[in-house]
Amino acid sequence: MTLRGDNLLVEPVARLIEELGKLPGIGPKTASRLTFFLLRADADQAQALAEAIQAMRAQVTLCTRCFNITVGELCRICSGAARDQSKLCVVEEPLDVLAIERTGAYRGLYHVLHGHIAPLEGIYREDLKIDQLVDRVRGEPINEVILAMNPNTEGEATAFLLLKDLAPLGVRVTRPARGLPTGGDLEWADPDTLGAALEGRREL
Numbered sequence: 311m312t313l314r315g316d317n318l319l320v321e322p323v324a325r326l327i328e329e330l331g332k333l334p335g336i337g338p339k340t341a342s343r344l345t346f347f348l349l350r351a352d353a354d355q356a357q358a359l360a361e362a363i364q365a366m367r368a369q370v371t372l373c374t375r376c377f378n379i380t381v382g383e384l385c386r387i388c389s390g391a392a393r394d395q396s397k398l399c400v401v402e403e404p405l406d407v408l409a410i411e412r413t414g415a416y417r418g419l420y421h422v423l424h425g426h427i428a429p430l431e432g433i434y435r436e437d438l439k440i441d442q443l444v445d446r447v448r449g450e451p452i453n454e455v456i457l458a459m460n461p462n463t464e465g466e467a468t469a470f471l472l473l474k475d476l477a478p479l480g481v482r483v484t485r486p487a488r489g490l491p492t493g494g495d496l497e498w499a500d501p502d503t504l505g506a507a508l509e510g511r512r513e514l
């Protein structure tokens with residue numbers, strides 16, 4: 311989508327509007343407003359934003375064990391001695407780890423799938439970190455796997471598929487209790503509700 315009069319914009323301005331407009335939740339109007347804000351802002355402010363984006367991309371990688379975002383090889387949770395090594399919580403996205411950490415109700419480890427199964431969108435089992443999950447459950451002293459996918463259709467389908475993989479491995483497989491708003495994302499659930507759902511988890 312473009313705004314009327316786009317051809318009057320000088321190229322660097324049009325380019326930034328276009329790039330910002332590709333971000334989720336930012337339409338052409340907001341992209342224009344942000345661009346003109348940055349144009350009028352102190353040079354330092356625009357520079358700091360550009361550097362923050364570059365540094366984030368250059369420094370942040372995925373934890374080699376749980377695939378959470380990290381700087382360095384292992385994330386802070388995997389390298390933390392105080393975590394319960396017998397519990398593994400499987401989530402769709404790194405933001406879900408933050409949401410669960412905010413509840414304070416969970417002290418185990420995580421595994422980030424980086425998505426959910428959605429054949430209609432062309433996302434299949436091999437696009438997710440599922441083989442890596444099975445390897446971990448085989449090789450680490452884990453006795454409970456909590457499937458904390460989003461409470462929506464894709465999340466349910468992904469949990470069902472994981473259950474088939476995990477059931478033969480002899481671990482307890484649980485799901486957070488009902489009570490999370492259905493259709494929603496874990497990352498937006500309020501910490502008390504999410505904490506209660508985790509504490510009231512049931513075996514599959």
Ligand SMILES: [Zn+2]
Pocket residue numbers: 373374375376377378384385386387388389
């Ligand atoms: Zn990790």
